[in-house]
Amino acid sequence: MAxxxxxxxxxxxxEGHAKITIQxxxxxxxxxxxxxxxxxxxxxxxSQGRMVxxxxxLMARICGICPVSHMVASAKACDEILGVTVPPTGVRLxxxxxxxxxxxxxxxxxxYLSSPDLLLGFDxxxxxxxxxxxxxxxxxxxxxxxxxxxxxxxIIERLGGKRIHPAWVVPGGVSRPLEASERDxxxxxxxxxxxxxxxxxEWFKKNVASWxxxxxxxxxxxxxYMGLVHEGxxxxxxxxxxxxxxxxxxxxxxxxxxxxxxxxLGETVExxxxxxxxxxxxxxxxAGIYRVGPLARLNVAERLGTSAADAELAEYRExxxxxxxxxxxxxxxxxxxxxHCIDVIDEILSRPDILDPHxxxxxxxxxNEGVGVSxxxxxxxxxxxxxxxxxxxxxxNLVIATGHNNLAMNRxxxxxxxxxxxxxxxxxxxxxxxxxxxxxxxxxxxxxTHAVGQMPLEVDIRDAEGSLLRQVSR
Amino acid sequence: xxxxxxxIEGRDVAGQTGHTILQVARENGxxxxxxxxxxxxxxxxxxxxxxxxVEGQRKLFPACVTTIDEGMKVTVNSERLAAHRRRIVELxxxxxxxxxxxxxxxxxxxxxxxAVAVGLTHFELPLLSPxxxxxxxxxxxxxxxxxxxxxxxxxxxxxEIEGAHTWDVMGRGTEARLITDLGIPWGDSNTCTSxxxxxxxxxxxxxxxxxxxxxxxxHRRPYLPYLVAHEGRTR
Numbered sequence: 001m002a003x004x005x006x007x008x009x010x011x012x013x014x015e016g017h018a019k020i021t022i023q024x025x026x027x028x029x030x031x032x033x034x035x036x037x038x039x040x041x042x043x044x045x046x047s048q049g050r051m052v053x054x055x056x057x058l059m060a061r062i063c064g065i066c067p068v069s070h071m072v073a074s075a076k077a078c079d080e081i082l083g084v085t086v087p088p089t090g091v092r093l094x095x096x097x098x099x100x101x102x103x104x105x106x107x108x109x110x111x112y113l114s115s116p117d118l119l120l121g122f123d124x125x126x127x128x129x130x131x132x133x134x135x136x137x138x139x140x141x142x143x144x145x146x147x148x149x150x151x152x153x154x155i156i157e158r159l160g161g162k163r164i165h166p167a168w169v170v171p172g173g174v175s176r177p178l179e180a181s182e183r184d185x186x187x188x189x190x191x192x193x194x195x196x197x198x199x200x201x202e203w204f205k206k207n208v209a210s211w212x213x214x215x216x217x218x219x220x221x222x223x224x225y226m227g228l229v230h231e232g233x234x235x236x237x238x239x240x241x242x243x244x245x246x247x248x249x250x251x252x253x254x255x256x257x258x259x260x261x262x263x264x265l266g267e268t269v270e271x272x273x274x275x276x277x278x279x280x281x282x283x284x285x286x287a288g289i290y291r292v293g294p295l296a297r298l299n300v301a302e303r304l305g306t307s308a309a310d311a312e313l314a315e316y317r318e319x320x321x322x323x324x325x326x327x328x329x330x331x332x333x334x335x336x337x338x339x340h341c342i343d344v345i346d347e348i349l350s351r352p353d354i355l356d357p358h359x360x361x362x363x364x365x366x367x368n369e370g371v372g373v374s375x376x377x378x379x380x381x382x383x384x385x386x387x388x389x390x391x392x393x394x395x396x397n398l399v400i401a402t403g404h405n406n407l408a409m410n411r412x413x414x415x416x417x418x419x420x421x422x423x424x425x426x427x428x429x430x431x432x433x434x435x436x437x438x439x440x441x442x443x444x445x446x447x448x449t450h451a452v453g454q455m456p457l458e459v460d461i462r463d464a465e466g467s468l469l470r471q472v473s474r
Numbered sequence: 475x476x477x478x479x480x481x482i483e484g485r486d487v488a489g490q491t492g493h494t495i496l497q498v499a500r501e502n503g504x505x506x507x508x509x510x511x512x513x514x515x516x517x518x519x520x521x522x523x524x525x526x527x528v529e530g531q532r533k534l535f536p537a538c539v540t541t542i543d544e545g546m547k548v549t550v551n552s553e554r555l556a557a558h559r560r561r562i563v564e565l566x567x568x569x570x571x572x573x574x575x576x577x578x579x580x581x582x583x584x585x586x587x588x589a590v591a592v593g594l595t596h597f598e599l600p601l602l603s604p605x606x607x608x609x610x611x612x613x614x615x616x617x618x619x620x621x622x623x624x625x626x627x628x629x630x631x632x633x634e635i636e637g638a639h640t641w642d643v644m645g646r647g648t649e650a651r652l653i654t655d656l657g658i659p660w661g662d663s664n665t666c667t668s669x670x671x672x673x674x675x676x677x678x679x680x681x682x683x684x685x686x687x688x689x690x691x692x693h694r695r696p697y698l699p700y701l702v703a704h705e706g707r708t709r
C-alpha cells in the first residue's frame with residue numbers, strides 16, 4: 001500500500017455540494033486533505049448583459065439561505081453606480097432585513113445542521129444524528145431552533161413580501177416603506193425570540209466543556225480575521241469599513257473602504273475545487289490565510305454595541321481569550337450574534353422615523369463601476385460590478401464568505417483529519433468530525449440544504465493506482 | 475349592416491356583418507384567451523391562442539381575425555383546443571429566455587398569466603436558449619429580446635396610434651426580431667417620439683421603463699381604448 005486516499009462524498013448537512021479527500025502516506029498517516037466544492041453556478045457570467053437594476057434580485061438567486069445578503073451587497077454596488085445616497089430609513093430597513101436573515105441562517109446552521117453533532121455526540125448513530133433526533137431528545141432545543149428560524153423568516157416576509165427571494169431591496173433603497181402594523185407584529189415577537197436565543201446560549205455554555213477535544217482540533221490555528229466595523233469599533237453588518245486583525249490582535253488593516261478590496265485581497269483558483277480561495281495580499285499566498293464570519297466578526301470588533309450581547313461577548317472572551325482561534329467557536333460566536341441581531345432589530349424598529357415613506361432614491365446611470373459589501377451570515381460578502389453607459393452589466397466579480405474561508409477550511413480539515421484518522425482504520429465518528437469541522441464555517445455552497453442528513457456518505461480508500469482498498473458507507 | 479346569428483359554446487348569439495368571433499364572444503361574456511390582441515389595435519392573428527373550432531371545418535380558426543357567418547357553430551373550449559393552447563404557450567416560453575423569477579414583469583405579465591390559465595406546469599419541448607440582447611440605448615426605455623413573444627402590439631400601437639412606425643419586425647422564424655427604424659439602436663432612432671405607448675402595451679417584460687427592478691414593471695394596458703377616437707379602429 002503506497003498511497004491512500006479517503007473520500008468523503010457528499011459532505012452532508014452543509015448548504016451545497018462538496019466532498020472531502022484525505023490523502024494517507026505510506027505509514028498510514030494523514031498526508032494531506034482537501035475540501036472540494038464540486039458544484040458550479042456561474043452567476044458572474046449569467047448576469048452579463050442584464051440591466052443593472054435587476055441585479056439585486058438576480059443575485060439573490062445565488063442562494064436560498066442568504067438571498068438577503070446578496071441583495072444588500074448587490075444593491076449597495078448598484079447605489080454607487082447610480083451615484084445616490086440612500087435615504088436613512090431605507091438604509092435602516094435594509095439593515096433590519098439583513099439582521100433578520102443572519103438570525104434565521106444562524107438558527108439553521110446551529111440547530112438544524114450542527115446541533116445533532118453537539119447534542120447527540122459525534123459518534124452517535126448517523127441515522128438518528130439529525131434534527132429529528134434532536135427533537136426526540138430535547139424537544140425544547142429543537143423548538144427554539146424552529147422558532148428562531150421562523151422569527152427571522154417572518155421579518156423577511158413582512159418587510160419584503162415573501163420569505164425567500166423578496167424583491168424588496170432595490171438600487172437606491174427599498175421598494176416599499178414599512179407599515180405600522182408590520183412593525184408592531186415584528187416587535188411583538190421579539191421577547192419570545194430573545195428568550196429562546198438566551199436559553200440556547202445558556203445550554204451551549206453549560207455544555208461547552210464537553211467539547212474540549214473538538215475545540216482543540218477543529219481548525220485551531222492562528223490566522224487573520226476580517227470583518228466590517230463601524231467607526232469606533234462596533235461590529236457592523238450592512239455598513240461599515242473592513243478591518244483585518246491577526247491572532248494576537250495586531251491590526252493589519254483598518255478603515256479599509258470596501259472599494260479598495262482588490263488592494264488587500266487576492267484570489268486564486270485551485271484545480272481541485274470550483275471555489276476560489278482568497279488571501280490577504282500583503283502577506284501573499286498562502287500565508288495570507290484569513291477567516292470571516294461570526295468568529296472573525298467577534299475578533300475584529302471591539303464590542304457589539306448592545307448591552308446583553310456585549311455582556312455575553314465579555315464572558316466569551318473571558319472563557320476563550322480575546323482572539324479565540326479555534327473554528328469550533330464559530331458556534332458560540334453564532335449564538336451571541338443571534339442575541340445581538342435580535343436586540344438591534346428591536347432598537348431600529350423602535351425608532352419613530354422607521355415608518356418614514358422616503359426609502360428610495362432614484363437616478364440614472366452615473367458611474368460605470370460599483371462595489372457593495374455586507375456581512376452575510378457566513379462573513380464578508382463583496383459584489384463588484386462594471387456597467388456600460390446604458391446600465392448593462394459588463395463584468396461582475398463576487399467574493400463570497402465561503403471563498404474567504406476556503407484556505408482556512410482546508411487547513412481545518414487537514415488538522416482534524418490528522419488528529420482523528422490513523423491509517424485505514426476509519427470509524428464513522430471520525431469521518432463525521434472531519435465533516436463537522438466544515439459545518440463550523442457553515443459554508444454556503446448553493447441554494448439548498450440537506451438538513452435531515454439522509455444523504456449517503458461514502459468513503460473510499462484507494463491506493464496510488466486508484467484501486468479500491470476499502471469502502472465505508474452509511 | 476345586417477345582423478347575423480350563430481352559436482358559440484352552444485349559446486345563441488348575434489353580431490353584425492364584419493364582426494369577428496372574438497368580438498361577438500366577448501360581447502356575450504364568453505372568454506377566449508388572447509395574447510397579441512389588444513382592444514384599440516388592429517388584429518393580426520400572430521399568437522394563435524384564440525383558435526376556435528367551427529362545425530363542419532377541420533382546421534382551427536383564430537377568433538380575432540375570423541368574421542362571423544350566419545348559422546356558424548363555434549366551439550371555444552375542447553380538449554383539442556386546450557392542448558393546442560398549452561403547446562402554443564410552451565412554444566412561446568421555450569423560444570426565448572423567460573425567467574419569471576428575475577424578470578421585471580414578474581406577476582405583471584400576460585404570458586405568465588396564460589401559463590397558469592392553460593395549465594402549463596413544465597416544458598416538454600427543449601429550450602432554445604438563444605443568445606438575445608438587451609437594447610438599453612434609449613434614455614428612458616429598454617427592450618429585452620429575451621422576453622419578447624413577437625406579439626407585435628408595440629409595432630401596431632406605434633404605427634396606428636402614435637403614427638411613428640418606429641417598430642417593425644426583421645428576420646423570419648426563430649430569427650425574427652423587433653427592430654427600431656431600419657435596425658439601428660433604439661437610442662439612435664429618428665422616428666421614436668419617446669411616447670412610451672409600446673412599453674405600456676407590452677404583455678411581457680420585453681419593453682420596460684429603465685430604473686424598474688424585478689417585479690416592478692407597471693404596464694397600463696387598459697388605458698388604450700381612451701386614446702382611440704372610435705371603435706372603428708378595431709377590425
